[in-house]
């Protein structure tokens with residue numbers, strides 16, 4: 575029989591069977607009324623906080639789904655940001671391999687999907703982003719925020735505006751935007767410096783599948799000497815292609831904090847990722863730009 579944790583009143587067996595309401599933070603206990611919940615708080619607080627933290631960690635340490643495929647070659651997009659490019663004409667993301675192949679064929683930078691050239695004038699480019707922004711395109715809004723933060727493409731540098739755009743894009747699902755909110759809090763750009771908030775946003779972005787945010791939060795944990803938490807983050811990031819996390823795991827191994835087996839597992843996970851995303855076109859693109867995409 576389920577009873578109110580405070581007064582002991584039993585759950586009535588009516589049609590909906592919900593005369594008692596569960597504590598939403600922990601889901602461990604039920605109450606008949608708000609008054610009973612408040613009265614029971616001093617006794618319940620410790621257990622509730624512990625369980626709520628466990629529930630949060632279960633979500634935090636879950637491997638996020640991989641990034642979408644490039645919509646031209648249908649191969650998983652690399653996680654490193656500069657190996658994929660957003661097109662403000664159609665709002666799609668393509669791998670640099672496909673962009674490079676189109677350029678090699680036609681001699682100019684073109685969207686591989688719409689086949690229209692990239693605008694030469696900055697205001698034309700910005701106009702495309704703004705048009706996509708009106709459609710609620712999270713990537714367009716994130717990019718505009720980034721241009722404001724950096725003062726790019728003819729926009730006057732403005733951290734406050736960038737911060738506002740990152741929030742809008744983050745609410746629409748851009749994990750890059752949420753990562754940049756964390757960075758803004760960390761350095762106090764466009765908002766008052768708040769390291770705790772920075773951490774919260776890094777964790778949020780990591781849960782949304784952002785590999786850079788995942789690595790950053792792992793590093794924060796390592797700095798705070800929470801090695802087992804750091805290692806969990808690094809492992810998730812390694813599976814999603816973070817070479818930086820692999821280096822940190824190697825470092826932890828060399829200092830004796832993780833076992834050889836743990837290091838080898840991480841390395842294998844990273845190699846599996848590379849095998850999945852590596853293509854000849856992407857290799858060509860990276861060589862031509864003198865960059866790396868894994």
Ligand SMILES: [Zn+2]
Nearest residue numbers: 578581606610
């Ligand atoms: Zn009660």
Ligand SMILES: [Zn+2]
Nearest residue numbers: 597599600622
């Ligand atoms: Zn509770």
Ligand SMILES: [Zn+2]
Nearest residue numbers: 644647669672
């Ligand atoms: Zn592609």
Ligand SMILES: [Zn+2]
Nearest residue numbers: 663664685688
């Ligand atoms: Zn396009």
